[in-house]
Amino acid sequence: MRTFAIRARDGVMELNYSEDSNKPPFRKFMITYNPKFSIGDNLENIKAALTGLPVDAAIIENSLNYEFSDTIIGINHQKIDIGLAIANMMNIPVVNLNKVKAVGLQKAVSEKADYLKWHLDYYGEYSGKRNYGQEAMLTIGNGYFGLRGAYVESNADQDNYPGMYVAGVYNQLTTNINGRDVVNEDLVNLPNSQFISFGVDHQKPFKIKKEDIQDIYRSLDLKTGVLTTTLHIQLSTGHILQVRATKVANMTNWHRYAIKYEIKPINFSGSLQVYSEIDGSVINGNVERYADFNQHHLDIIGMSAHDNQISMAGQTKTSKVAFVINAKLDSPDLDPAKVINTDTENQIIRQTLNLNVEPESSYEFEKNVSIFTGDSGDNSLEEAAQKELNASSFQDTLADSQKFWKNVWQKSDIQITNDITSQKLTRVNIYHLLVTGAALASGKLDASVGARGLHGEAYRGHIFWDVTFDLPFYAIHYPAIAKQCLLYRYNRIGEARKYAKSEDKQGAMFPWQSGMYGDEQSQFVHLNPVSGNWDPDNSRLQRHVSISVAYDVLKYVQITGDDSFMAKYGLEMLLSICKFWVSMASYDKKADRYDIHNVMGPDEFHEEYPNADEQGLTNNAYTNIMVSWLFDKVATLVSNQKTAVLKAANEKAGTDEKLLTQMHDIAHKLRLDINDEASSVSLPVTSTSLS
Numbered sequence: 001m002r003t004f005a006i007r008a009r010d011g012v013m014e015l016n017y018s019e020d021s022n023k024p025p026f027r028k029f030m031i032t033y034n035p036k037f038s039i040g041d042n043l044e045n046i047k048a049a050l051t052g053l054p055v056d057a058a059i060i061e062n063s064l065n066y067e068f069s070d071t072i073i074g075i076n077h078q079k080i081d082i083g084l085a086i087a088n089m090m091n092i093p094v095v096n097l098n099k100v101k102a103v104g105l106q107k108a109v110s111e112k113a114d115y116l117k118w119h120l121d122y123y124g125e126y127s128g129k130r131n132y133g134q135e136a137m138l139t140i141g142n143g144y145f146g147l148r149g150a151y152v153e154s155n156a157d158q159d160n161y162p163g164m165y166v167a168g169v170y171n172q173l174t175t176n177i178n179g180r181d182v183v184n185e186d187l188v189n190l191p192n193s194q195f196i197s198f199g200v201d202h203q204k205p206f207k208i209k210k211e212d213i214q215d216i217y218r219s220l221d222l223k224t225g226v227l228t229t230t231l232h233i234q235l236s237t238g239h240i241l242q243v244r245a246t247k248v249a250n251m252t253n254w255h256r257y258a259i260k261y262e263i264k265p266i267n268f269s270g271s272l273q274v275y276s277e278i279d280g281s282v283i284n285g286n287v288e289r290y291a292d293f294n295q296h297h298l299d300i301i302g303m304s305a306h307d308n309q310i311s312m313a314g315q316t317k318t319s320k321v322a323f324v325i326n327a328k329l330d331s332p333d334l335d336p337a338k339v340i341n342t343d344t345e346n347q348i349i350r351q352t353l354n355l356n357v358e359p360e361s362s363y364e365f366e367k368n369v370s371i372f373t374g375d376s377g378d379n380s381l382e383e384a385a386q387k388e389l390n391a392s393s394f395q396d397t398l399a400d401s402q403k404f405w406k407n408v409w410q411k412s413d414i415q416i417t418n419d420i421t422s423q424k425l426t427r428v429n430i431y432h433l434l435v436t437g438a439a440l441a442s443g444k445l446d447a448s449v450g451a452r453g454l455h456g457e458a459y460r461g462h463i464f465w466d467v468t469f470d471l472p473f474y475a476i477h478y479p480a481i482a483k484q485c486l487l488y489r490y491n492r493i494g495e496a497r498k499y500a501k502s503e504d505k506q507g508a509m510f511p512w513q514s515g516m517y518g519d520e521q522s523q524f525v526h527l528n529p530v531s532g533n534w535d536p537d538n539s540r541l542q543r544h545v546s547i548s549v550a551y552d553v554l555k556y557v558q559i560t561g562d563d564s565f566m567a568k569y570g571l572e573m574l575l576s577i578c579k580f581w582v583s584m585a586s587y588d589k590k591a592d593r594y595d596i597h598n599v600m601g602p603d604e605f606h607e608e609y610p611n612a613d614e615q616g617l618t619n620n621a622y623t624n625i626m627v628s629w630l631f632d633k634v635a636t637l638v639s640n641q642k643t644a645v646l647k648a649a650n651e652k653a654g655t656d657e658k659l660l661t662q663m664h665d666i667a668h669k670l671r672l673d674i675n676d677e678a679s680s681v682s683l684p685v686t687s688t689s690l691s
Contacts, residue, residue: 001021001057001109002017002020002053002055003021003056003057003059003105005018005025006046008062008073008074011075012030012033013075014029014030015029015030015046015049017053019054021105029049029050031045031046035076039080040089043086043089046086055092056092057092058093058095059094059096060082060083060097061097064079068219069121069217070096070099071096081121081123083095083096084123087116087420091419091421092420093112093113093420094112095108095112096108116424117420117424118222118427119220119424120137120222120428121217121218122217123216124216125210127158128159131159131160132286132456135148135456139435139454140220140227140248141436142254142439143436143440143445143481144166144371145164145166145371145454146454146455147194148161148455149227149247152229152245152247152261153197153205153207154195154208155279156285156286159208160208163189163192164189164190164191164192165188165454166454167440167447168446169187169188169190169321169323170186170187170515171297171316171317172318173295173317173318177293178527180525180527182293182523185462186295186457186460186461187454187462188297189297190298190323191279191280191298191314191323192277192278193371194367195276198241198243198263199272199275200241201271201272203273205273206233212235213231214232214234214240215230216231222405222428224248224401225249225401225404226246226247226401226402228244229244230242230243231244240265240267241263241264242264242266243261243263244260245260246260246261248397249435250392250396250397250400251404251405251434253400254438255384256389258392259367259394261364261365261367262362262364263362263365264361264362265357265358265360265361266359266360268359269356271354271356272354272357272363273352274329274352274355274365276310276329278303278325278327278348278349280312280347281347281348290460298317299315299317300313300314301313303344308328308336308337308340309326309327310327310328310342310349310350311324311325311326311327312349313325321373321375322374322375322376322378322381323373323381325369325372325385326369326388326389327367327389328368329351329366330368330393333355334355336353339354366394368389368393368394369389370385370386371385408430411477412473412478413427414426430473432453433449433470433473435453436450436454437449437470437474437478440484441484442480443484448489449466449470449485450462459513460515462514462521463488463515464545465545468548475555476559479562482552482556483562483565486549486552486570489549490573491518492518493508493573494518495517495518496509496510496511497576498519505583506579506580506654507576507577507580507582508546509546510546511540512542513539520540524537524540536608538607538608538616539600539607541598541615542599542601542602542604544599544622544623546580547623547626547630550573550574550630553574554637557570566637567648571645571649572649572653575650577630578655579653581627581630581666582659584596584599585627585670588671594666594670595618595670596618596619596620596623596670597616597618598614598615599616599623600617601617601620601623619671619672624671624672627666628666628667628668628670631663635664
């Protein structure tokens with residue numbers, strides 16, 4: 001096996017490369033660690049030194065001892081999980097020398113490679129947008145809710161964002177910007193119910209601060225859906241603690257999640273407090289460029305407590321979606337109901353649990369949470385949330401998650417050999433597809449998969465055309481999820497028809513950005529922060545989203561063979577979309593060609609012609625080719641439909657046999673402009689070129 005060994009010295013990393021692990025070093029390198037450079041830049045020097053040398057694995061000769069990683073080294077007064085960094089950088093396993101001595105090199109490398117393929121890990125304390133990104137990647141959820149992978153001790157600030165989102169829960173708010181009322185609809189950040197922290201000697205709850213952190217390790221186990229965060233903390237008072245938080249979403253009873261919180265005082269005894277909150281003062285503050293808009297989406301209606309439980313009820317301000325969030329705090333070490341105090345302040349309800357602790361003893365707590373949403377005034381929500389909470393425990397939620405993900409990997413794992421990184425990232429993507437969509441399979445949620453899933457507030461949580469890229473996986477492995485994504489569109493076909501009519505078109509024109517109701521959520525204008533002028537926002541002209549919806553219908557039925565869906569919903573959708581595109585095409589009698597004007601293709605850098613009065617482009621190649629393709633596919637489909645099925649679909653879509661004639665003519669005469677340095681050619685799009 002071809003390896004290189006790393007030994008950390010004072011400001012230097014010594015590398016010994018060997019083409020055969022059983023023989024002495026073949027080459028030696030001394031890499032100086034430059035404190036002015038980032039860790040990543042310093043480690044790139046290792047990769048550069050080994051350029052051209054084949055490497056199968058690396059061995060750390062003098063790593064530090066930690067329970068969460070055996071490949072951490074200290075250099076230049078910094079600690080680095082060099083094993084994790086090199087594995088990500090060079091796509092090889094990195095093992096500890098002591099492990100090699102214990103089990104042999106081959107087994108140590110094999111075990112580490114297997115671990116890396118199933119875990120998404122981060123070592124160290126990060127801030128700003130980088131930590132925001134890691135929180136998104138560490139999100140747990142079940143398709144009903146998504147819970148960002150933030151530290152449970154954190155509140156929203158410039159470095160941390162413990163957001164929680166429920167599928168389909170949107171709200172519209174109006175903000176006056178430079179004299180213009182701007183309406184935005186957002187996927188709502190619901191109250192932060194994952195907060196749990198500690199205090200020593202009745203101090204305020206511990207918050208994540210760089211100066212208090214000795215070590216942080218976060219690990220998402222893709223096999224089980226469990227997120228574990230380990231903190232080594234030294235407070236300004238000298239108190240040293242180890243704290244571990246384990247978060248897991250219930251994948252079957254999808255109104256629940258649970259946190260196990262373990263605290264181990266290292267060098268003190270005495271009074272310690274555990275704090276648990278539901279914070280209803282949260283706003284949508286995840287995206288910096290939305291900061292000038294009104295982001296206060298919640299009205300808190302009530303807060304209550306009894307024994308070891310707390311509850312918060314409220315609703316969104318304009319869409320009037322009601323929510324109830326309940327939480328309970330348990331511990332196997334004491335009876336929480338006897339030692340908990342509860343107080344409320346500024347839309348926050350907090351439990352404080354007091355206990356006496358001893359050094360090197362571990363204390364364990366469980367926080368179980370239930371979340372329900374529904375129509376405003378639905379009195380059954382509180383009863384349902386209470387019933388769900390009473391039935392919940394950390395162990396039950398953990399067992400459910402383990403069982404669910406075991407079935408996922410047995411059913412839909414994609415296995416890749418000889419490539420650790422590709423294998424891990426493929427599983428990361430499968431994991432997030434289920435975090436975003438699993439509960440949609442129930443058919444009880446009128447929602448779909450947004451551009452950012454249930455992981456954050458970018459794109460305001462809207463539905464674009466991303467389902468097109470997700471749907472093949474869903475249709476093959478979880479067809480009920482794929483079907484629900486299509487029903488989300490079908491349930492809003494009325495809005496799509498209204499949208500087409502508002503633009504003097506026919507049929508169904510689905511919006512580029514869709515939310516709760518299916519109306520267009522793209523802005524018509526946006527404020528240029530440099531000039532102060534309101535400029536057109538042409539992104540809504542990406543009418544190809546309707547072709548994407550049609551493609552999804554065709555692909556779903558092709559994969560699943562669900563002809564009943566096609567008869568009941570799909571054919572109406574396809575005919576309505578084709579009717580729209582027929583109305584978009586204008587005939588150039590002189591050239592005997594059809595043109596499509598005022599659209600924007602997937603290339604968002606080209607949205608209009610320079611100095612043009614009209615918005616959008618004419619004969620965007622992608623759009624025209626896909627329209628011709630769509631007409632050809634739908635014509636073939638229609639020719640194979642039963643008379644009764646076709647008649648019913650035509651009646652619902654407001655179409656007849658004339659539509660097929662128009663589609664055929666347009667499909668074969670739609671202009672396609674081909675430009676190169678030598679010439680400019682205008683050709684018709686033909687169905688034969690699209691097969």
